Amino acid sequence: xxxxxxLLLICTLLLAALTASLGVWQLGRAQEKTALxxxxxxxxxxxxxxxxxxxxxxxxxPAWWQRRALLEGRWLPGDTVYLENxxxxxxxxxxxxxxxxxxxxRAVLVQRGWLPRDARDRMRIAAYATEPARVRVxxxxxxxxxxxxxxxxxxxxxxxxxLDLASFAQQTHRRLLPLVLIQDEGGDDGLLxxxxxxxxxxxxxxxxxxxxxxxxxxVIGLYVWFRIVQPRRRARR
Numbered sequence: 482x483x484x485x486x487x488l489l490l491i492c493t494l495l496l497a498a499l500t501a502s503l504g505v506w507q508l509g510r511a512q513e514k515t516a517l518x519x520x521x522x523x524x525x526x527x528x529x530x531x532x533x534x535x536x537x538x539x540x541x542x543p544a545w546w547q548r549r550a551l552l553e554g555r556w557l558p559g560d561t562v563y564l565e566n567x568x569x570x571x572x573x574x575x576x577x578x579x580x581x582x583x584x585x586x587r588a589v590l591v592q593r594g595w596l597p598r599d600a601r602d603r604m605r606i607a608a609y610a611t612e613p614a615r616v617r618v619x620x621x622x623x624x625x626x627x628x629x630x631x632x633x634x635x636x637x638x639x640x641x642x643x644l645d646l647a648s649f650a651q652q653t654h655r656r657l658l659p660l661v662l663i664q665d666e667g668g669d670d671g672l673l674x675x676x677x678x679x680x681x682x683x684x685x686x687x688x689x690x691x692x693x694x695x696x697x698x699x700v701i702g703l704y705v706w707f708r709i710v711q712p713r714r715r716a717r718r
Contacts, residue, residue: 508690511690580655
């Protein structure tokens with residue numbers, strides 16, 4: 482085997498290994514989403530968590546994730562954040578996030594609902610209602626907000642791409658619970674709450690996995706055909 486043939490074989494093996502590993506990763510993502518969906522369904526049958534069950538600590542318990550919760554307090558609309566580039570039903574828009582001030586002086590960040598984006602002015606926020614009196618908010622617990630790819634560190638301002646709990650606590654000087662409440666129920670406030678299911682796009686992961694495995698098979702097949710099969714056929718002739 483010449484040096485050129487050796488390099489070609491190494492490149493083929495590396496490319497095949499890379500595409501196969503990406504296929505395995507997509508299968509793993511599909512399994513993770515399916516497991517989270519199953520966990521959410523199981524924990525949805527448990528009674529809602531209350532403020533007393535979260536304790537006074539700053540550490541979150543994994544046993545809280547996907548549990549239903551029922552919290553009472555007052556909205557802090559001055560600290561509302563709009564997470565952009567969040568689609569719902571095929572439309573671009575914002576997730577509305579407002580802190581809820583609780584009875585013990587702490588606050589919890591609530592993903593209240595979704596608003597459509599103005600196609601002509603991305604800075605314009607559609608009208609919605611915020612109850613000024615004491616409210617009871619029902620939802621489910623998440624460890625953090627879903628993150629989108631973003632260059633740089635944590636954003637700032639009312640409209641931003643992502644929201645980090647620790648950074649937001651420093652910016653607002655609020656004592657935040659180490660969790661996020663995704664509101665599932667609400668009154669006539671103008672916000673939509675058709676949150677995507679955790680495993681709603683699992684078919685995409687399976688599709689991507691099939692593509693990567695197909696590419697892996699193609700790479701190996703081309704090498705075998707051009708470097709093994711064809712030379713042998715020519716030698717026989």
